[in-house]
Amino acid sequence: MSKHSKPEQPQPPYLADKLLKWFCAPHLLEELQGDLHEEYYYQLERMGKKRANWHYFREVIGFIRPFAIKRKTTPPTLPSTLPLQLDMFKNYLTIALRTLWRNKGYAAINSVGLSVAFCISIFLFLTAYLQLTFDSFHEEKDRIYQAYFFSNDPERASRSGGMPMPLAPTLKAEFEEVEAAARVMTLRKSSVAYQDKRMDKEVYMTDPDFLNMFSFPLLKGNKETAFSDLSSILISESLAQTLFGNDEPLGKVVQIGNEGKQKGYIVSGVLADAPYNSSIRYDAFIRIDNHPNFTHDQANWGSNSHKVFIKIAPQAKQATLENKLKLFSQKYFSSNIEVLQKKGAKPDKLGDIFALRLQPLTKVHFDTEISNGPPIAIVYALMGIAFFILLIACINFINLSVARSFTRAREVGVRKTLGALKSQLFVQIWSESTLLCFIGFLVGVLLAYQLLPEFNTMFNAQIKLAHIWEPGFIGLIVGVFFMVTLLAGGYPALLMAKFNPVEVLKGKISLKRPGFLRNSLIVMQFVMSSLLASCTLIALQQLDYLRTRPLGFVKEQVISIPVGNQENGRQVLKRMRAKLATDPTVLAVTGSGINLGRGKDRVTSRAVIAFTHKGQQIQTDWLLVDYDYLKTLQIPLQEGREFDPAYPSDSLDRIIISASMAKAMGGQELVGSYLRNEADSAGTKYQIIGVVPDFHLYNLSNGVIPITMHLSNTESIHYIFVRVASQNLKQSLDKLQHAWKEVAPQSEFIGTFLDENVNEWYREEEMLSQIFSLASGVAILLSCVGLFAMALLVTEQRTKEIGIRKVLGAGVPSLILLLSKDFIKLVLIALCMALPLAWFMMKQWLNEYPYRIEISLWIFVAVALAALLITFLTIGFQSMKAAFMNPVKSLRSE
């Protein structure tokens, strides 16, 4: 049969063969191609090459029939080498679940650590997110600015947001870039009344431009006409609900204003409640023209009473406008500039001594001088701590996975020899850690959901989990999650995938060498947690110092009652005095214009006036008091006497000054001398009748402020202080509440103890230090969990060594030392790095407080000892277990 065996033998057409190979099912290819070739040579002999080729082609094409074509379900093909095939991924998942199930302890430690870290960081990120998005809901936020005065005082450059009345209209008139300008003013809470309902609410005074500038949705009413009338009032949704229930609010008349000075306003619109992250939090708005001093101040460039927001044209630039404002400031504030120049002020680097400048709306919240938000550094600190904690959890994860990878080396070796590719191994191990991360993440979110109310009450925060669904936050979370899986899962997976199978199976991969990476990660972990711990301790100490430092008055056993706006404070005080006169447990009663600390009405206020005395300018707090003020607060007298009803002129022009005021006036023996404003020709002369030691009307971070106390027959008394002698304070409070119903029936009793009020001054510091404590607690806990697991693995790996050492005569203490000394060394290194850093950082922080503690060495000693002790306890337990184990058992295994 074989007649064609020469090499120049013609071959069947190559293309046709190729085609056949492409479509033909592999298991049929051999016989079909054989038959085809045989037929080809047969035909070749009979009809020549050309026709045989043609014939071959037709035959091949004829084979394109169902039976011969490759089908997807044809018998088993070789496994694909692509790592991310779907069914392979399912396989990885199954394997991952099985491995995790087999190592439940390891999986639990890791996922618990991760979920705690995720939960805490969700809280911290949410808090930071809420702060960072302050005021960002306004649609035209990029064009809105708050005006502020910059003054380059030689003592300290300062900024202030209080603006004079004529400023906003003048800006709008003189600059075409200024599209809208709104004055926003709030006094203390005003009384709002409708029929028999009365309450104190935050009533803002503003301009009609307000509605065109900010994006508070107007739910009812017409945006164009809502503010056209002087007696219009816009109210918030919740105020509408409380005042009118389900009735139609538009057109109703509400009474605004304090007793005796009420005025009716017609509701012309309902605004949605301000979101939590809004700097402007309102209950109602009326026109600023209604302000009692409006006509007087309308053209007065010297008053500073309210904030001014402007909206600039889309094409206008902040810098250009600020440049133009230089001339404006020189024109309208020449007197301020002169005063500053006299004091020796120099222009700053922008060439201004005193200037009007603009702060973008989105930055207003973090400007501590013109707004009362937190400094932005705190927000970054929160985010930093969140990253710290996540990083610690990641480090745990990496360390544990790397340590365990040596135990799993054999599995990897076997897989590799069986033909697994590096990429496949990587994906397999990586999917395992991703699964763990995901479990941790889910549990973390659930935990966060469960603990959210506790977190909010504990830190008085207002975070909502709903913010998680905002795109910015989702981006952050997804980013963090991927970073964690990549960082924590990727590295160990890469490491394991790189193992050389031959060495692994020969047992050459070292089980004991800890590795530089692992050590540095542990060190990093402990640097972070001891840093947090020592910072927290110092901050708590400082806070405690501020709280317990004497304020110059005795804050214990004094109840402070805000009078509210529905009653006349002077009348109430008179009735109160009469009512309590016979009560032996009441030691003294007095009234004041301002509260001490921060009560339930949340109001803090301050009156400052400046005297030019003997050619010197003296700034002093102007404090309205009533008889017995010093007695009630137990402020001692240095010289002179207290206000006394026996001297009728006390309530006209007599004053008591504090020690630093006396110092500012530059004199000894001031009692009997006069204080008067030389610049003011018609100024009243005030006679000094007493001097008291310095006391603190405000938070200690303000330092010592000169105080001048005066009496008055007419100015409103807003707070009543009562000193009680009773041991049972609760009972005293109840008694006062009872009395209050009679003396001030219109006003709700919201009395509080002064010491509580004073603590409220430090609420921000307290909240922060609590967050820091929580964070450092979690950080330490997580580090310990990691260390514990590490100790577990190390002792497991060294069981045999321990057995041998024991057999050869090593004692239990030396074994414990052997096992723990590596870790102790690492913690010592970490402490050497963390403690100086903590000292430096806290030194900077404390510098901001006029009253501050000295950082004492014992804090660092305590932190170091605690860290070592915790480390020793964590590892010691494992080492002890290993050391006490019967060596026969450990040596017999395998």
Next chain:
Amino acid sequence: MKRTYLGEFEEIVLLTVVVLETSAYGVAITHEIIEQTGRSVRLNQVHAALQRLEEKGMVHSRMGEATAERGGRRKRLFTITAYGEQTLLEIQSVRTQLLSLLPRPLKPSLSI
């Protein structure tokens, strides 16, 4: 009784497999059919038929030895199964029976 369907071409291929006895494979069968019936038959048709026959259980196949003109590839050799033989016999008997029932002459009647 279960009916067996065998197409006309399949029947011819099956018969050829029997005829060729031990050397029945694609090319041989094709050539034999061309020779015996004069029809122009192609390899792919024969293979398709053989595939169907094997699926129906009429033939049995095994890989044979390689020859030079096939470039060292083996052939698939087909043999008839008992079931295939049975089927062929049945077909034959049905035909014989039907033919015996035919009225003579073998012409269709034109009367209505």
